[in-house]
Amino acid sequence: MLSFALTVLLDGISYGMVLFIISVGLTVTMGLMRVINLAHGSFAMIGGYVAGYLTQHGVDFFLALLLATVAAGLLGALCEVTVIRPLYRKGELAQVLLTIGIVFVVTALITEIFGAFPYRVEFPVYLTQPLDIGFRTYPAYRLFLILVGGIIALILWLLIEGSLYGAKLRAAVDNPRMARAVGMNVSLLFTATFIVGTALAGLGGAIGAGILSLEPSYALKYVVLFLVVVIVGGEGSFKGSFVAAMALGIIDTTGKYFVAAAAPYLLYAAVFALLLWRPQGILPPKSLA
Amino acid sequence: MATPNPATGLGAIATGQLSVVGHALPWAIAVAFFFLAGGYLSFGTQVLIWILFALSLDLALGYAGIVTLGQAAFFGFGAYAAGLFAIHVSSDPILGHLIAVAVTALFGLVTGALILHTTGVTFLMLTLAIVSVMFEYANQATKLTGGDDGLQGVNIAPLFGLFEFTMFGQTAYLYALVVLFIWFVIAWRVVSSPFGRSLDGIRQNPRRMRAIGTPVWWRLLAIYTLSAAMAGSAGALSTHATRFVGLSVLSLFTSGIVAVILILGGIRRLYGAFVGATIYLLVQDWSAKVSPYFWEFIVGLMLIATVLFLEGGLMDLGRVMRSVLGRIRKADSK
Amino acid sequence: MRKLLSGICALGVVAMTGSASAETFKIGLIASYTGAFATWGTQFQNAIEAFQSIHGKSVKGPKGEIIDVQLVYRDAGSAGPDKAKQLAEELVLREKVSMLGGFELSPHAMSVADISKQAKVPIVVMNAATASITRGSPYYVRTSLTIPQWGQAIGKWAAENGIKKVYTITSDYAPGHDAEAYFHKSFKAAGGEIVGADRTALRETNFAVYMEKALQAKPDAVYMFQPGGSPSISFVKAFSERGLKQAGIKLLGNGEFAELYLPHFSDDVIGTISVNHYTETNTRPENKIMRDQLIKQFGEKGVTDIASVGAWDAMALIYIALREHGASADGLKYIDAMKGKTLASPRGPIMIDPEERDIIQNIYIRRIEKVGGKLQNVDIATIPMVKDPWKIDNPVKR
Numbered sequence A: 001m002l003s004f005a006l007t008v009l010l011d012g013i014s015y016g017m018v019l020f021i022i023s024v025g026l027t028v029t030m031g032l033m034r035v036i037n038l039a040h041g042s043f044a045m046i047g048g049y050v051a052g053y054l055t056q057h058g059v060d061f062f063l064a065l066l067l068a069t070v071a072a073g074l075l076g077a078l079c080e081v082t083v084i085r086p087l088y089r090k091g092e093l094a095q096v097l098l099t100i101g102i103v104f105v106v107t108a109l110i111t112e113i114f115g116a117f118p119y120r121v122e123f124p125v126y127l128t129q130p131l132d133i134g135f136r137t138y139p140a141y142r143l144f145l146i147l148v149g150g151i152i153a154l155i156l157w158l159l160i161e162g163s164l165y166g167a168k169l170r171a172a173v174d175n176p177r178m179a180r181a182v183g184m185n186v187s188l189l190f191t192a193t194f195i196v197g198t199a200l201a202g203l204g205g206a207i208g209a210g211i212l213s214l215e216p217s218y219a220l221k222y223v224v225l226f227l228v229v230v231i232v233g234g235e236g237s238f239k240g241s242f243v244a245a246m247a248l249g250i251i252d253t254t255g256k257y258f259v260a261a262a263a264p265y266l267l268y269a270a271v272f273a274l275l276l277w278r279p280q281g282i283l284p285p286k287s288l289a
Numbered sequence B: 001m002a003t004p005n006p007a008t009g010l011g012a013i014a015t016g017q018l019s020v021v022g023h024a025l026p027w028a029i030a031v032a033f034f035f036l037a038g039g040y041l042s043f044g045t046q047v048l049i050w051i052l053f054a055l056s057l058d059l060a061l062g063y064a065g066i067v068t069l070g071q072a073a074f075f076g077f078g079a080y081a082a083g084l085f086a087i088h089v090s091s092d093p094i095l096g097h098l099i100a101v102a103v104t105a106l107f108g109l110v111t112g113a114l115i116l117h118t119t120g121v122t123f124l125m126l127t128l129a130i131v132s133v134m135f136e137y138a139n140q141a142t143k144l145t146g147g148d149d150g151l152q153g154v155n156i157a158p159l160f161g162l163f164e165f166t167m168f169g170q171t172a173y174l175y176a177l178v179v180l181f182i183w184f185v186i187a188w189r190v191v192s193s194p195f196g197r198s199l200d201g202i203r204q205n206p207r208r209m210r211a212i213g214t215p216v217w218w219r220l221l222a223i224y225t226l227s228a229a230m231a232g233s234a235g236a237l238s239t240h241a242t243r244f245v246g247l248s249v250l251s252l253f254t255s256g257i258v259a260v261i262l263i264l265g266g267i268r269r270l271y272g273a274f275v276g277a278t279i280y281l282l283v284q285d286w287s288a289k290v291s292p293y294f295w296e297f298i299v300g301l302m303l304i305a306t307v308l309f310l311e312g313g314l315m316d317l318g319r320v321m322r323s324v325l326g327r328i329r330k331a332d333s334k
Numbered sequence C: 001m002r003k004l005l006s007g008i009c010a011l012g013v014v015a016m017t018g019s020a021s022a023e024t025f026k027i028g029l030i031a032s033y034t035g036a037f038a039t040w041g042t043q044f045q046n047a048i049e050a051f052q053s054i055h056g057k058s059v060k061g062p063k064g065e066i067i068d069v070q071l072v073y074r075d076a077g078s079a080g081p082d083k084a085k086q087l088a089e090e091l092v093l094r095e096k097v098s099m100l101g102g103f104e105l106s107p108h109a110m111s112v113a114d115i116s117k118q119a120k121v122p123i124v125v126m127n128a129a130t131a132s133i134t135r136g137s138p139y140y141v142r143t144s145l146t147i148p149q150w151g152q153a154i155g156k157w158a159a160e161n162g163i164k165k166v167y168t169i170t171s172d173y174a175p176g177h178d179a180e181a182y183f184h185k186s187f188k189a190a191g192g193e194i195v196g197a198d199r200t201a202l203r204e205t206n207f208a209v210y211m212e213k214a215l216q217a218k219p220d221a222v223y224m225f226q227p228g229g230s231p232s233i234s235f236v237k238a239f240s241e242r243g244l245k246q247a248g249i250k251l252l253g254n255g256e257f258a259e260l261y262l263p264h265f266s267d268d269v270i271g272t273i274s275v276n277h278y279t280e281t282n283t284r285p286e287n288k289i290m291r292d293q294l295i296k297q298f299g300e301k302g303v304t305d306i307a308s309v310g311a312w313d314a315m316a317l318i319y320i321a322l323r324e325h326g327a328s329a330d331g332l333k334y335i336d337a338m339k340g341k342t343l344a345s346p347r348g349p350i351m352i353d354p355e356e357r358d359i360i361q362n363i364y365i366r367r368i369e370k371v372g373g374k375l376q377n378v379d380i381a382t383i384p385m386v387k388d389p390w391k392i393d394n395p396v397k398r
Helices: A002-033 A040-056 A061-088 A092-114 A140-162 A164-174 A176-181 A186-210 A218-233 A238-258 A263-277 B009-014 B020-036 B038-063 B071-088 B093-115 B120-140 B170-192 B194-204 B206-211 B216-242 B252-265 B271-290 B294-309 B314-333 C002-018 C038-055 C081-093 C106-111 C113-119 C131-136 C147-160 C174-189 C208-217 C230-241 C285-301 C306-325 C331-338 C389-393
Strands: A130-132 A137-139 C023-031 C058-060 C066-075 C099-102 C123-125 C140-142 C165-171 C193-200 C221-225 C250-253 C273-276 C342-345 C348-352 C359-371 C374-386
Touching: A002 A040, A002 A140, A002 A164, A002 A186, A002 A218, A002 A238, A002 C208, A040 A061, A040 A092, A040 A186, A040 A218, A061 A092, A061 A186, A061 B294, A092 A218, A092 B120, A092 B252, A092 B294, A130 A140, A137 A140, A140 A164, A140 A186, A140 A238, A164 A176, A164 A186, A176 A186, A218 A238, A218 A263, A218 B120, A218 B252, A238 A263, A238 C208, A263 B120, B020 B038, B020 B170, B038 B071, B038 B170, B038 B194, B038 B216, B038 B252, B038 B271, B038 C081, B071 B093, B071 B120, B071 B216, B071 B252, B093 B120, B093 B216, B120 B252, B170 B194, B170 B216, B194 B206, B194 B216, B206 B216, B216 C081, B252 B271, B252 B294, B252 B314, B271 B294, B271 B314, C023 C038, C023 C081, C038 C066, C038 C099, C038 C285, C038 C306, C058 C306, C066 C081, C066 C306, C081 C099, C081 C106, C081 C113, C099 C306, C106 C131, C106 C174, C123 C306, C131 C140, C131 C389, C147 C174, C147 C221, C147 C273, C147 C359, C147 C374, C147 C389, C165 C174, C165 C208, C174 C193, C174 C221, C174 C389, C193 C208, C208 C230, C221 C230, C230 C250, C273 C374, C285 C306, C306 C331, C306 C342
Parallel strands: C023 C066, C023 C099, C099 C123, C123 C140, C165 C193, C165 C221, C221 C250, C250 C273
Antiparallel strands: A130 A137, C058 C066, C273 C359, C342 C348, C348 C359, C359 C374
16 A cells, blocks of 8 residues: 555656656746746657657667757747747737747647657667566656656756856846846846756656657647646746646646546646635745745 | 727727728628538638637737636537537527526636636636636536537527528528627627726726726626627537537637637737638638648748737738838838 | 640540440548547558559449549548538538548547438448447448447457456547446456456546556456557557566457557567457458558558458448449438448458448457567457447347
8 A cells, every 4th residue: 555655656756857847947937037938838849859759760868868958948049039039028918829829830840740640759678667666666767757857956956046147047037127227137047048948848858758748739738737837836936836846746646546537627626726825826936925 | 098099990990980881891791601602601600600709709808908718618618508408408599599608607707706816827827727627527527528529419409490400501600690790799889888998998007997996807807707608609609500519619729729810810809800710710721631730830820920010910911011011112212 | 736636536535435424423531640540541541542443443333334433531630529520511512422431430420420311421430439320320331340349259258268357448438438348248247357447538648547556456457448559559558667567467458459550569568469350460362452452552551450441341332332323322222232241351251230230240369479570460269240249239229
């Protein structure tokens, strides 16, 4: 019984890690730039497809991950400079619709290039087998996700709390006007952050392909999940997105185990109730709290 | 708002600039289509249904500034209500339609009351959550909704006992046209009334409106409920016309598409819904023959271009072209 | 001068064929070419084109007239049944087809029942397998299978071959319900015990949870039912990833292990037992003709599966019906022509049930083995001429 409970927990945490890696970029850019970006899932998707293509053609798995991350970051840079920048001053509606437009374009291109069938990332053999963790066997893949997610969370936390860039970022999120007033190059900060966010999304899409399967409808299908993590966690809050991702992963997985049929709508109902109770999210950054 | 700006749809109607001919044209086309359409009649009915759906969103989104991606919740609610009513209570279409509109309006009232105090991204997320809850619930409540298989066995009695709903679609088309006309008149009256004008103010500056004593929340709730009722009506039309309800009426995709349609056509124009729905469905129908996903690409590009360059949607195209040409002429003459 | 001559020649050709003037019979084919079920459309179309390469694109009608058999293909996009219904309406109203065919998904097939009645158009179901479909309208005829034929066969075989406890994981749509119901019924009737049953969402690709629950129940085997393609591939991957194979649990399946999908699986699937009405590598002469033609026309893409054989036999029956009744007969006449007909199909002998208009055929139990370096289904048992059990359990009320 205990081993079963532990399995459910590990499943939930590994799922949450994927959601975190993908969504952390979104929460920072939404909190920082105040832009609603519904196209964020597309970067995860592109990262996944690049990794899939490379691993299917014999490229080393970790190299493929690196290239996928870089590709997503580059595309993020391109997008930010061309179509996202004009959105800073336009209203919510414009942001929502333009980013939906990006999703459509990316979805159509992916279908054209890779076909409509779900696309596989070829993980190395040792990641597709169950691993003996003492009291039972458990998929190595999931342990890998928890490891990678944990490392990334740690690095990001050190970066945001401990580095100059992190301090500038936090300042700009908490009070953008003041940040500009003290001479910070806010637009460079925006661009750099956007790139890091999309690169991370690409990585998340690539390693998470075993849970969030890659298909052309990826960006549309999962955007609600990423938005839930961001908004429930509190826009701009790194800690909030981590907590929300873990909570979402664990609740969703537990729900599937015990109330399988009801799980999806109970989850969204819970999100609804939570947002009514705490509209700013559970751990919003200071200026919004 | 001092003098109404003739450039906006509201202003145009207010200053009587949209002449009688301008108003009559879309309806004349719709009636002519009935006689000329041949095998495309049911396509036309689909266009009419989406026009009504987009019109409902125009009231909430365009005029009142309520940024919602959850309009499909009302469309789907109305569709399933009409379908379930036809199966379990009575197959009379008029009664079913009225009941569907009433329960959807109630649903809109309740959800609006719960969420309209929030704004921005939180509000957006709440609307997304509502649609998602409804979709997932309908998906697993297969005994009630048929789930993925859809609601089977929806039989609609002939309209007024005389006009049958067949696959050839004549009854459905005229029925949809009449319903659309009735709602259009209601929408037009609402937006040109003082209430409608106050919505314009609320959209632009809610704080100021509160400062002058406008009951902002109640006005928003009222328009949200009206918008929900209209969307529910469109859903009921869909059920009656196709004699079928599938899960897609509640999908996030449907919710997104109706917003896309409205923006493409032009928000705050009322007729923008007409332009947007027609163009979108035509593009989809035509490009489906080229390749099944080509239309997504085209629509995506159109959307990006519209947001960046054509804020008033396609209805604004004339004005934008004129200003571009004007600038070119000025540059030439220098 | 040359133009005049060729014009006269053309006139002459028309005049000669004028007495046996060409009529057209249009068939609208609705299947998915994109989305999760994208293979079906292509498989149907390839088989139809291969059939027409051998048997010609036209048939001679009862009065000797030449009937051109034209196919109009439409993509249902793996979308909901409303899409299929809309396409059917378009095909009947705009393209003026006289018959509809295809339908890999049961919801799609079911959605066109009232169109068939209103437009008086026969529907030839080439794959959709929910048992009740053919009862939806007198215009339905099916050349593929019914799920109860499969579920009953493998349930009985499993109980009779040393499997005592089974955990079933089936897809939550009408064919999945049929599979679950009939497996449970025949397995228990033969003495087996069902230790658990789960239903998964139709487009589910993440089966970790279900695998875990199955593992906890300690069955001898897991019986799966998933639509062929990505759901089944993900299912089998999860099956070995989560350690069920290591725990010695067997896997029982159905169409998920068709030859078309085997290249996507690893050697982990060796030993899997599946039930089907068509074993692709069988050595019947009719099968050889079909397979050879498909490879000749489509190369690597010419893999045959149940879609191919469903479409192939459908065309054979349609040609028979056209020969009997010509291009402009009433829809029900074509259905009558197909009732009771027997065919030597590439799958084995088949018959169209004259009362139910449904398929009666052999059902095969196969095991996956490695033959010549490739994964292959090998027949280990045959149950001859099975009538749909659901129809037997649910006779038409007179």
